Amino acid sequence: MTSLFEEVAPSEDDNIPVRRVEVRLNGERRAAKVEPRLLLAHLIRQGFQLTGTHTGCDTTNCGACTVLFDGEPVKSCTMLAVQAHGHEVTTVEGLATASELHPIQEGFKDEHGLQCGFCTPGMMLAAKALLDHNPNPTEDDVRWALSGNLCRCTGYQNIVKAVLWAAEKLRDADPGAAEGGDE
Amino acid sequence: MYPSRFKYETPSTVEEAIGLLHDGGADAKILAGGQSLIPMMKLRFAAPGTIVDINNIPGLDYMRTESDGTFRVGALVRHVDLERATELKDSQPTIAAAAHLVADPIVRTRGTFVGSLCHADPQGDWASCMVALDGSVVAQGPKGRRTIGVDEFVKGPFTTVLAPDELAVEAVVPKAQGVRSGGYLKLERRIGDFATAGVAVAIERNGDVVSRAGIGLTGVGSRTINAEEAAAAVVGQPLTPDTIERAGDLAAAISDPRSDHRGSADYKRHIVATFVTRLLTSMQPTREQSTEERVA
Numbered sequence: 431m432t433s434l435f436e437e438v439a440p441s442e443d444d445n446i447p448v449r450r451v452e453v454r455l456n457g458e459r460r461a462a463k464v465e466p467r468l469l470l471a472h473l474i475r476q477g478f479q480l481t482g483t484h485t486g487c488d489t490t491n492c493g494a495c496t497v498l499f500d501g502e503p504v505k506s507c508t509m510l511a512v513q514a515h516g517h518e519v520t521t522v523e524g525l526a527t528a529s530e531l532h533p534i535q536e537g538f539k540d541e542h543g544l545q546c547g548f549c550t551p552g553m554m555l556a557a558k559a560l561l562d563h564n565p566n567p568t569e570d571d572v573r574w575a576l577s578g579n580l581c582r583c584t585g586y587q588n589i590v591k592a593v594l595w596a597a598e599k600l601r602d603a604d605p606g607a608a609e610g611g612d613e
Numbered sequence: 614m615y616p617s618r619f620k621y622e623t624p625s626t627v628e629e630a631i632g633l634l635h636d637g638g639a640d641a642k643i644l645a646g647g648q649s650l651i652p653m654m655k656l657r658f659a660a661p662g663t664i665v666d667i668n669n670i671p672g673l674d675y676m677r678t679e680s681d682g683t684f685r686v687g688a689l690v691r692h693v694d695l696e697r698a699t700e701l702k703d704s705q706p707t708i709a710a711a712a713h714l715v716a717d718p719i720v721r722t723r724g725t726f727v728g729s730l731c732h733a734d735p736q737g738d739w740a741s742c743m744v745a746l747d748g749s750v751v752a753q754g755p756k757g758r759r760t761i762g763v764d765e766f767v768k769g770p771f772t773t774v775l776a777p778d779e780l781a782v783e784a785v786v787p788k789a790q791g792v793r794s795g796g797y798l799k800l801e802r803r804i805g806d807f808a809t810a811g812v813a814v815a816i817e818r819n820g821d822v823v824s825r826a827g828i829g830l831t832g833v834g835s836r837t838i839n840a841e842e843a844a845a846a847v848v849g850q851p852l853t854p855d856t857i858e859r860a861g862d863l864a865a866a867i868s869d870p871r872s873d874h875r876g877s878a879d880y881k882r883h884i885v886a887t888f889v890t891r892l893l894t895s896m897q898p899t900r901e902q903s904t905e906e907r908v909a
Contacts, residue, residue: 465618466619466620467616467619467654468615469651472710488655489614489652489655489656489804490651490652492661493719496719499722502722503695503722504719504722504723505719507655508647508648508652509647509651510621510644510647510651510664510666512666513622513644513647513666515858518617526895553856556718556719568652574713574718576718577717578716578717578718578804578805579719580718584866
């Protein structure tokens with residue numbers, strides 16, 4: 431298979447050392463040897479074969495490649511894979527359990543929060559970061575938190591509804607959480 | 614897209630980072646938030662031979678207000694840290710107003726305040742705030758530390774006076790000489806786009822009289838513009854509709870925008886005048902407030 435992961439692997443004739451990267455990816459310890467210029471998005475997609483993380487614009491605009499890095503949303507096309515060494519990374523594959531969708535995923539399903547689905551993984555992780563900080567978001571809070579993620583189907587209305595749906599479901603499941611948030 | 618090859622270093626102290634910068638010469642580059650550097654490397658606008666990643670250096674993520682009121686921001690403070698610091702609304706109103714307008718929410722979790730100053734993009738929001746606040750950058754090199762005023766720090770577009778072996782370790786906002794007010798307004802076509810125009814205002818007052826004022830302009834010239842004359846127009850007297858209008862006109866006059874797809878040069882100048890006027894007007898005390906201040 432030809433992939434970017436292999437393309438940027440070190441060649442014999444140059445002295446750029448490869449680095450060993452260990453990350454906790456969706457709760458699981460994973461390791462890889464990478465050249466420093468490999469991007470986190472490439473490591474996730476080509477290296478670890480988790481293709482739920484999408485690369486859209488590849489220029490830090492669209493947010494399709496958003497993953498959680500130690501709980502904060504980051505654009506994985508704008509971080510080096512080596513920077514993730516020793517850190518926790520959550521991708522869309524880490525949201526659901528074997529038997530159950532995450533409430534955010536359920537919300538996207540129930541409220542028709544996706545059309546082509548390309549932006550969806552990034553939207554859901556940005557939404558997760560919002561709800562982790564603020565379990566009681568207003569519609570404005572949701573729109574603001576998702577303003578770094580573009581949907582080219584322009585389906586924003588239902589994406590916002592989906593996140594508000596998930597917020598309510600999470601509050602119902604854990605009424606105590608609605609009191610505060612993490613701060 | 615991926616960057617061209619580079620050597621990747623992860624120092625654990627500032628001194629080690631400076632040593633690596635020294636060894637790398639002009640070909641070495643600091644990686645902090647990377648939200649401008651990595652896109653530029655991917656587009657091959659930048660191709661540094663050595664990347665010195667400072668993210669593993671402990672003790673650079675502080676932001677604190679000293680007992681005398683001086684505000685210090687370490688090199689690893691992210692935009693989101695400033696956005697979440699609700700206490701800044703009173704002590705640093707200009708910075709608090711700009712924090713949630715920088716880039717987009719996801720970029721803000723990585724990008725750094727000091728890194729944004731060092732990037733010296735004429736579109737940078739923080740440089741305008743720091744110009745308005747008469748702030749400075751502390752650079753550390755092999756020979757020690759020096760403090761550089763932001764206005765002097767930025768030489769031109771994407772160029773600063775930092776030596777290749779100097780690391781900007783913190784940004785400093787001096788203490789206020791009176792009661793500080795401030796704000797930041799930015800016009801952008803959509804969140805994350807470059808500013809059509811942006812204006813940072815900071816004033817300090819004793820009673821009603823403005824004792825110091827600063828106005829910084831974003832995206833309307835080949836560098837961050839220090840609208841000194843506009844700021845001087847409101848100093849030494851209380852804010853009045855006349856002085857405010859004059860400040861707006863002078864700020865528009867010193868702007869040097871280009872006509873482009875974001876708007877004509879005239880339009881951008883008009884925005885600058887409007888924003889300066891709007892910000893200063895919002896800082897005018899209401900009749901009740903000014904009476905209270907006099908009683909106090």
